[in-house]
Amino acid sequence: MATVAAVADRRCAGLGRAQLMEAASALMTERGSIDVSIHDIARRSGVSSALIKYHFGHKDGLLLALLEKIVGDSILRLETLVQRDMPAPEKLRLHILGVLNVYYRYPYLNRLMHYLLSSSEEARRRISVNIVKPMLAAQAAILEQGKAAGAFRDVNPMSFYFHVIGASDHLFYGLFAMKYAFGIEEMGESLKQSYGEDLVRTILNGIAAKPG
Structure with missing residues (x-):
């Protein structure tokens, strides 16, 4: 059975993934371009750029x-x-x-x-x-x-x-x-x-x- 801490960790990981996608979407909409950097996305999402590699590879x-x-x-x-x-x-x-x-x-x-x-x-x-x-x-x-x-x-x-x-x-x-x-x-x-x-x-x- 999953511990409370493990469930919380998974929830936080899921939130980080969603935040990164939402940030990328917002930036591309505002700029009218898909040319956005990892650092731009991380800064907009408020989470570490290292999470992009963790969740998505690149x-x-x-x-x-x-x-x-x-x-x-x-x-x-x-x-x-x-x-x-x-x-x-x-x-x-x-x-x-x-x-x-x-x-x-x-x-x-x-x-x-x-x-x-x-x-x-x-x-x-x-x-x-x-x-x-x-x-x-x-x-x-x-x-x-x-x-x-x-x-x-x-x-x-x-x-x-x-x-x-x-x-x-x-x-x-x-x-x-x-x-x-x-x-x-x-x-x-x-x-x-x-x-x-x-x-x-x-x-x-x-x-x-x-x-x-």
């Missing part, structure tokens, strides 16, 4: 854990959505808007994902196993439900995944184009909502058994 390990936490929470919500008693088109609508909301809430997410995918084979493996595969499986379940109900045509789950994620990712990855090509200074709530509804209509009409 800074990239921390960033990967942060990515898995952010997207992992989104996948849990998606898996809950799969089980809900509602039509498949409405499930996909909520899912697509949810993906956009995650990118909007964490404006560094696209840059972080691209950086980690190019950083190491281990990062690519973990992202594929812990993020891509669970999301693909949940999306495939909704697509299958819609097909069985006669709402969707036969859709390749891999193609659907890249359509949704690509359309969401590039919107935020290409924000510079908004300023110089469209005269839009920043992504606001109303623009995100408008884009989201347009994206939902485009995708659902594209996969509908009877378009329109």
Whole structure:
């Protein structure tokens, strides 16, 4: 049976891990960049920089854990959505808007994902196993439900995944184009909502058994 001291030690260790991830997230959001140092993160979190090595091995390990936490929470919500008693088109609508909301809430997410995918084979493996595969499986379940109900045509789950994620990712990855090509200074709530509804209509009409 664990002693009170051992339980307290584990709780403190967990708090240190969470503090470090929260500090990294806050710094990347404020700076609009993923270029933050170990010392910046430690200073912001109020814990020793040695804890980054202890908990994550190195800074990239921390960033990967942060990515898995952010997207992992989104996948849990998606898996809950799969089980809900509602039509498949409405499930996909909520899912697509949810993906956009995650990118909007964490404006560094696209840059972080691209950086980690190019950083190491281990990062690519973990992202594929812990993020891509669970999301693909949940999306495939909704697509299958819609097909069985006669709402969707036969859709390749891999193609659907890249359509949704690509359309969401590039919107935020290409924000510079908004300023110089469209005269839009920043992504606001109303623009995100408008884009989201347009994206939902485009995708659902594209996969509908009877378009329109």
